[in-house]
Amino acid sequence: MRERNKITYRLAHWPIWIFVFFIAPGPLTFDLFERGFDRRMALWLGAVLVATGVAGLRGRLPGVEPRPYIIRFTEDRPNPLYRRVCYTLAWSEVIAFAILNISGLTVAIATGAWRLRQMYDVAYFPIVGVVWLLGALGRLPRVKASTENEGHERRYFYGSVWAVCLAQPVLWLLWKVLPRTTSADALKLAVFIGILAYVGNMARRGLLPRTRPIVPGELAVSD
Template identity: 65%
Template sequence: MQYSGKVEYAQQRKIRERNTALYRLAHWPIWIWVFFLAPGPLTFSLFAHGFGRGNLAWLIAVLIGTGIAALRGSLPGSEPRPYILRFDEDKPNPLYRRVCYTFAWSAVLTFALLNLSGLLLAAATGHWYMQQIYHYAYFPLCGTILLLGTIGVLPRVRPSTKGEGTERRYFYGSVWAVTISQALLLAFWKTLPETRAASLTKLAIFVCSLLLLGFAAYRGALPRTRPIVPGELMVAD
């Protein structure tokens, strides 16, 4: 089906020669959050039982690791100057970008799929099995996504940046849809009782949110979800 949503023209985008210190600093918390989520069962424990010693130890490790990478300009958005200027240029995709976006895809997809599975089971059986799901299924699913990133299948993780003008919209569309839907799910998970009817309500809200936001992203109605069509230059984070 031919795309009929909003587009951006590369020649109309303002070219940024250098990234300001504030711009670079603003990207650091994003990658802190991405890597902090990486050990899924530990993250599940955080939301289920609160912040524990394991969470603190992992957070310190992530702060140190991402902080060093940010200072060296080895996190997307933390570079002294934008790496990508021409969206269709066949340019090597640096290893740090491929690693970071692979883990970002894992954070986006793994939690959404596992939470959806838990909701489906709860709606069907009336019982919650989220802890068991995260214990047994998180690492196989996460490992599969990391493998896809390693072989360069995922958008923004491919060996070349040639498709960046389109691939970025898949990434940001997924981020918008999953992040907002997960926040809604968390709010209703905390407020609604653990009954079968409530589980059906949570499932409906979660799925509808994913579908509506996914459609909005497809139409280019959300930030950074419009394809960038051929022109002169662009800047991509």
Template identity: 70%
Template sequence: MPNSSVAVRFEYASERTIRKRNKLHYRFAHWPIWIVVFYLAPGPFTFDLFAHGVHPYMAAWLGLVIIATGMAGLFGKLPGVEPKPYIIRFTEDRSNPLYRRTCYTLAWSELVTYAALNIAGLIGAIATGQWRLQQIYSYAYFPIAATFWVLGALGKLPRVKPSTAGEGHERRYFYGTVWACVVAQPILGLLWWWLPRGRIFDILRLCGFGGVLAFMGALAVRGHLPRTRPILPGELAVSD
């Protein structure tokens, strides 16, 4: 990338294929993503789901989320589920609609909060020899998540700003975070099941989790992961 000390893969907007409409399979492929995002929103209850299995209230919540997101998608009010791409020109100062700002705010809050609390739980287990992750989620999830909700409402998060003018760079921050978290979280889950209990193994879990986050983050910074290349000003491009 020009004027950068790190070798970054980038794209010119004028070189990207223009998509006039979103195909039906493309729209359906994005719908489950937002089902997951909204389903995971009540963090402490989600923790209980992973710890103890499905409860009737979480099953009811899933049904409500499926219905609500399905209706939103039907009317083109979910990112990626619109009949046609909303953003065509990456440098265009276009209003960022409320549904996009809401969805991406919620996604940001979950990506960061879940990762931060899992790291806090690991550090606490290493320091004290006891796991208190459920208590950490109960007391800390909503204060941290609510901080991101406020930042989103103020338009201070990437992809959540009032204008889409910075989309060419903002989307790479978002997808870089997505890639890092969606790879690191399952690996942490596997390490939880595979490794025995004990402080030394908790240290290994923390190193593994943090190492994957850092590795995926480094790949994203260099533009080696899908949708993490900066898109430089040009003519037309399509954003998802």
């Protein structure tokens, strides 16, 4: 059993949370992919590096703790606030980006007008706000008051993350190389939803990292 997390293990998890917090301002992230890196993003990235660096040194980021917090997947332990905050933020981004991309493409197909940037301005923070509220109420997987169901909840979380993280860059690539026509937008939407469905099904079957079924009492550090 691993009693302490190696420095390399902790450092490997830090960039994950840098990325999660960096893309939290959805409209700013939209500008990043549309126009490229600018001064606003540099300032925000600097703030994220400092904040996550301090949190990591204090062991207040998931995976960056000095010792593994989850020992057995079905163990009933209090879920620390930092884990609940981090996973709530990750959930909000996964859900908001997927909803807005699908909605934006649907509107473009129906009207012939590309309004995704305006939709991010209007709807991104209301969407993530709802998810943050659900997280505060302990209604999201991995964000509940207890870690008792971690073995199952992690499958939902990682399955969703894998699906959106694979579909999003493919959609961005298609947005760059395909024309902005109704037929091209329909293809983008079909590919995006297709990847979400395919990867989600792979996660359901336990074929992706950290999505396999968990045996009750299994050691978390063995995964």
